[in-house]
Amino acid sequence: MKKNQKIAIGLIIFSFLIATVASVSFIEKWKSDTIVKGPGVTKIAHLSDYFPDLKGEYSDSTIYFLESNKPGGTAFILGGTHPNEPASMLCAVLFIENATVEKGRIIVIPQANLSGFSHNDPQEASPQYLYFTTPNGVRKFRYGSRATNPIHQWPDPDIYINQFGQSLSGSDNRNLNRGYPGNPSGNFTEKICYAIMEFIRKEECDLSIDLHEASPEYPVINAIVAHEEAGDLASMAVMDLQMENLEYNLEMSPPTFHGLTHREWGDYSDTLAILMESANASQGRLRGRTDEALALTGKDKMYVKAAQLGKLYVPYDKNGHPIEERVGRHITAIGMLINDFNMLYPEKTIECTSIPSYPEINEKGYSSYLKEVK
């Protein structure tokens, strides 16, 4: 055998070793995150219960019901539409593991786009996991990609034309928040959207909240975006939040910007549709070193510099925007929305306890609210 052939064999073995090591890491990410059923959880279901085509698919997300024995309204909290926006999922997890509903019910889907949690975007250096040290051990949650995993849905078109005839970037084909109201015979992601819409309709959700994060240079940040039917509610909540020294921008859902929850949830069901954003440096384009610390603390010299140059839409200093602040904002805003919903619709009251306040979560840390895994 010639020398170059021996080298080729050696290099091929090397390639397979690299592929094996990488495979172990990638396949590990397919495993589900552990979410503890809190004292308020009364029932667990799956999206396939509302759209059977998802049965057996990776996209069959888990749904957590927190029900009281007193009639009232139904609030729906959706986390994890974009798995690279950790406060979204973590806020939903906090509700599942802590909340108790005293009247009405709250239903939570913590990981809307499960496929997105199974991978990371290439060339972004994203952390694979976020770790939280609790008194009962370390809990970990996946940090994923904004979009569905290409191994579940391929190929991307050059241009994605949604069901409204609007042209979007091809990769938005795998963006859950561009596929609503969904299509039962559409692509993998559109089917997830359809399942969530079916769930909202069948469960008659009165108030539906989609949690997100945004990069600090994005104008729709620290914001509540509301469908026009939810305009009064959102306005009240923003004013109440301002009285708690939490500044929020109020944006009305553009009637012609289709595919998003704040538009289509409201147009295709009777729910009051709300979307909320908090500030996440780890998904921004101006960031420096990308790692777990950035996702959890938001501390980034590049963003401090960008703030000094007036390029950001949120205040930014060396303290960053820690996960406690971001989850705390979401929790507090959800609480305000529910309180104001109760004022507007007293016949559909929703009451919930055991959720930390904004000062509490900032003081005690997010880890304090994660339960023991048994």
Add this chain to the structure above:
Amino acid sequence: MLTIIYRLIILFVTILIVWDMFKEKNFWSQLTGAIVIVPFILRMLMIK
């Protein structure tokens, strides 16, 4: 069906690269081929 065709195309290209690695006498070109086939293997197996 399209995904099966896609995976077959990747397999074909991977075989071509491996074949080239055996014919190539420049070590750095062989190394380049070795690096290139790693994502091809992962995508062929639908791991990444």
